[in-house]
Amino acid sequence: MHADITGYSGVMARFAEGIRQFRQTEYRGDRELMQQLQQGQKPELLLVGCCDSRVDFSLLAGVHPGEVFTVRNIANLVPPYDYGGGTGQGVRAAIEYGVKMLQVSHVVVFGHAQCGGIKAAIDTAAGDAPASDFIGSWLVLAQDACRQETVDSNGELHQLPVSALKEYSYLVERASVLNSLANLRGYPWVAERVAAGTLTLHGWWFDLQTGDLWVTAPNGDAFMPLDFD
Numbered sequence: 001m002h003a004d005i006t007g008y009s010g011v012m013a014r015f016a017e018g019i020r021q022f023r024q025t026e027y028r029g030d031r032e033l034m035q036q037l038q039q040g041q042k043p044e045l046l047l048v049g050c051c052d053s054r055v056d057f058s059l060l061a062g063v064h065p066g067e068v069f070t071v072r073n074i075a076n077l078v079p080p081y082d083y084g085g086g087t088g089q090g091v092r093a094a095i096e097y098g099v100k101m102l103q104v105s106h107v108v109v110f111g112h113a114q115c116g117g118i119k120a121a122i123d124t125a126a127g128d129a130p131a132s133d134f135i136g137s138w139l140v141l142a143q144d145a146c147r148q149e150t151v152d153s154n155g156e157l158h159q160l161p162v163s164a165l166k167e168y169s170y171l172v173e174r175a176s177v178l179n180s181l182a183n184l185r186g187y188p189w190v191a192e193r194v195a196a197g198t199l200t201l202h203g204w205w206f207d208l209q210t211g212d213l214w215v216t217a218p219n220g221d222a223f224m225p226l227d228f229d
């Protein structure tokens with residue numbers, strides 16, 4: 001028995017057609033890559049991305065099959081190595097598989113502008129947590145990033161009010177990526193490979209409005225815009 005592709009309508013029909021076309025070009029055209037991938041995968045990059053439909057790393061970065069091992073979750077968060085309660089166990093398992101078994105050379109934590117998950121974390125910090133079964137307990141991981149400080153004209157540090165964070169959510173989005181990188185360094189086999197020079201950690205933040213990409217230096221902990229020219 002076969003299901004009939006004409007049984008699909010709307011977006012599902014379009015996606016099934018996309019698979020049909022991919023099959024046509026990649027399996028019946030140049031078979032080399034897909035045949036090679038049948039032997040196994042050897043991706044060089046482990047990506048921790050957000051679920052957001054607007055920031056598909058593979059699409060934005062022109063990724064081919066076999067190149068990127070990907071785990072996506074709300075707000076692209078990496079839990080600490082010893083985080084309790086089983087929260088994010090799937091994320092930690094994917095990181096373990098990518099780093100220990102697949103031996104990727106790079107990890108990118110891929111944040112982005114207008115992140116709904118980070119917005120919900122900021123709302124929670126403001127005492128206005130959205131009602132949810134699972135989202136709220138997941139976004140606890142982003143609460144530290146909601147504490148942002150600023151230096152006034154006298155050189156004194158002040159905590160930014162949450163109302164300001166709502167307006168400057170990119171500060172929290174980027175800080176959260178840096179926190180995730182710090183958490184990653186707490187995974188013993190990540191730290192070992194970074195120290196050995198066989199693994200490099202990157203924070204990337206994609207600006208949906210302009211298409212700009214902000215990056216940390218390799219293994220660094222500060223964001224700067226990438227000069228594409």
Ligand SMILES: [Zn+2]
Pocket residue numbers: 050051052074075076112114115116117118
């Ligand atoms: Zn997001």
